Amino acid sequence: MAFDYKKEYKEFYLPKNKPGLIMVPRMNFVAVRGRGDPNEEGGAYKQAIGLLYGIAFTIKMSKKGDRQIEGYFDYVVPPLEGFWWQDGVQGIAYAHKETFRWISAIRLPDFVTQADFDWAVEEATRKKKADFSKAEFWTYEEGLCVQCLHVGPYDAEPATVARMHAYMEDQGCRLDITEHRMHHEIYLSDARKVAPERWKTVIRHPVRKG
Secondary structure, eight states: OOEEHHHHTHHHHSOOSSOEEEEEEEEEEEEEEEESOTTSTTSHHHHHHHHHHHHHHHHHGGGGSSOOOTTOOOEEOOOEEEEEEOTTOSSOOTTOGGGOEEEEEEEEOTTOOHHHHHHHHHHHHHHHTSOOTTOEEEEEEEEEEEEEEEESOGGGHHHHHHHHHHHHHHTTEEEOOOSSSOEEEEEOSOTTTSOGGGOEEEEEEEEEEO
């Protein structure tokens, strides 16, 4: 049976819908950076998602080709994630999506090296006849965070974030969003197939003690 990160690491991908603190270790991702409204049809964000899945599935399906990746095991491609910020804004100004800066990402298994990633970029470029040069191998250690499962549309996130921040303060922590520690979302639902009121999103904010 294929290894499923959501099931094996429930603390990261399937938290309860009440806030909690978690220490998030270093992870590797395929990532694409950009800016602008993620809802723009044909915009940079939609294009980035295509690049991410192109690389993610090239690596997953390498088992059927000539590339033998050392340590490979079959796995379910992890969910899409997004790291968001806006210049000069502490937190997120949902009414001004046009000012978003973002890193869109999909987790990679630990067996994937930079060399394997570079091969996947070349292979995806060759097979799909598209430019994958914006995709990067990104290592990120998130550290101490407060997180919560949000159920509902993205524009309703502020209510969940308010609960997270109240819990954070009760635990003696302070918000620590910077240019290196960002508002983080993990998308557990396919927004094309599920009604907005049923969307499930993990929201994670970096914090520090004291």
